[in-house]
Amino acid sequence: MKYRRLGGTGIRLSMLGLGTLPFGTDTPEPEARRMVERCLEIGINHFDCANIYGNGKAEEVLGRCLAGVRDDVVLATKVGFPTGRGLNDRGASASHIDQSVKASLRRLGTDRIDLLYLHRFDNRTDLEHTLRALDRLVGNGTVMHLGASNFAAWQVATALGLGALHNWAPLVAMQPMYNLVKRQAEVEILPLAQAADLAVLAYGPLAGGLLTGKYGEQRGQIDGRLTNDPMYQARYRDDADYRAATQLARIAREHGIHPATLAVAWCAGHPGITAPLVGGRSLEQLEPSLAAADFVVDAELRARLSALTPEPPPATDRSEDRPD
Numbered sequence: 395m396k397y398r399r400l401g402g403t404g405i406r407l408s409m410l411g412l413g414t415l416p417f418g419t420d421t422p423e424p425e426a427r428r429m430v431e432r433c434l435e436i437g438i439n440h441f442d443c444a445n446i447y448g449n450g451k452a453e454e455v456l457g458r459c460l461a462g463v464r465d466d467v468v469l470a471t472k473v474g475f476p477t478g479r480g481l482n483d484r485g486a487s488a489s490h491i492d493q494s495v496k497a498s499l500r501r502l503g504t505d506r507i508d509l510l511y512l513h514r515f516d517n518r519t520d521l522e523h524t525l526r527a528l529d530r531l532v533g534n535g536t537v538m539h540l541g542a543s544n545f546a547a548w549q550v551a552t553a554l555g556l557g558a559l560h561n562w563a564p565l566v567a568m569q570p571m572y573n574l575v576k577r578q579a580e581v582e583i584l585p586l587a588q589a590a591d592l593a594v595l596a597y598g599p600l601a602g603g604l605l606t607g608k609y610g611e612q613r614g615q616i617d618g619r620l621t622n623d624p625m626y627q628a629r630y631r632d633d634a635d636y637r638a639a640t641q642l643a644r645i646a647r648e649h650g651i652h653p654a655t656l657a658v659a660w661c662a663g664h665p666g667i668t669a670p671l672v673g674g675r676s677l678e679q680l681e682p683s684l685a686a687a688d689f690v691v692d693a694e695l696r697a698r699l700s701a702l703t704p705e706p707p708p709a710t711d712r713s714e715d716r717p718d
């Protein structure tokens with residue numbers, strides 16, 4: 395296993411992190427335990443969760459699975475999406491953050507969160523208010539480090555500026571979506587990360603399962619998120635995404651590997667990426683993603699894969715200034 399830096403914090407993270415979105419729902423606890431144990435066995439030390447996964451069940455299951463190794467791992471969770479029906483059971487207000495973190499600690503069975511993300515930007519709450527609340531949590535040792543997920547680069551940059559101005563605990567990590575058919579992060583997020591020394595933990599490296607080769611261009615009634623979940627159907631609705639997935643599967647076959655291995659390795663190979671967050675319902679599903687730790691996508695293969703999908707346009711329209 396290779397290890398990478400969590401920005402300038404001194405913490406080292408495995409080049410793959412385990413995502414735990416289905417723990418306690420699609421993935422029953424015994425299977426989750428097998429997945430965690432397999433990850434620990436190959437040197438993965440980074441586990442990603444959120445307060446809302448399975449309405450808190452994922453944190454409970456993950457906490458129990460990590461009980462014996464708590465101090466050896468980097469445990470991440472998130473706050474921001476609604477946790478109840480109450481008007482204020484959501485967002486990045488100081489009160490919701492405090493309540494949510496307390497509940498996460500209880501469910502995870504731990505006294506600290508190593509990496510707490512704002513799960514998305516909350517445009518109803520002043521960023522100063524949120525950052526001050528987060529700084530208090532870092533100050534009292536409840537949270538070690540801070541991150542932002544699903545933020546635009548300008549939102550992260552604003553938070554960094556405010557943090558520097560007020561001497562608040564800084565954001566050290568971003569968690570964007572990034573995969574071969576969702577490459578928006580290349581435009582601003584990944585360059586910001588490289589310029590500001592932020593870690594990037596990429597979610598969705600298999601495009602919710604599209605890049606495993608199981609769907610095919612005909613989009614048969616496959617049991618999976620892209621068939622069963624309207625949000626994912628909408629996210630990956632373009633025929634071009636399915637064509638790219640078919641091509642990726644063909645190239646994977648040429649190399650004698652699973653398409654998921656190639657998709658995760660492509661994601662991990664971007665110099666701005668610290669670690670893809672890999673996941674599956676079962677250990678069987680997870681294994682091809684774990685194999686990406688041992689498969690290097692060289693420059694030629696990277697160029698071939700990257701050519702399967704359009705490179706997103708640059709952040710400014712001066713296309714003539716782009717390097718060759």
Ligand SMILES: NC(=O)c1ccc[n+]([C@@H]2O[C@H](COP(=O)([O-])OP(=O)(O)OC[C@H]3O[C@@H](n4cnc5c(N)ncnc54)[C@H](OP(=O)(O)O)[C@@H]3O)[C@@H](O)[C@H]2O)c1
Pocket residue numbers: 412413414415416442443513543544569596597598599600601602603604606608617618619620654671672673674675678679680682683
């Ligand atoms: N910050 C955020 O907003 C955010 C959002 C999403 C996820 N995340 C984090 O990132 C982690 C990974 O994200 P993700 O689950 O969306 O990743 P993903 O790798 O894009 O998709 C994983 C899904 O693909 C399918 N799959 C995986 N391996 C397979 C295989 N070998 N064969 C067939 N199907 C396979 C499974 O779903 P099916 O069996 O249903 O097809 C699996 O749950 C999550 O666990 C979570 O920790 C964060």
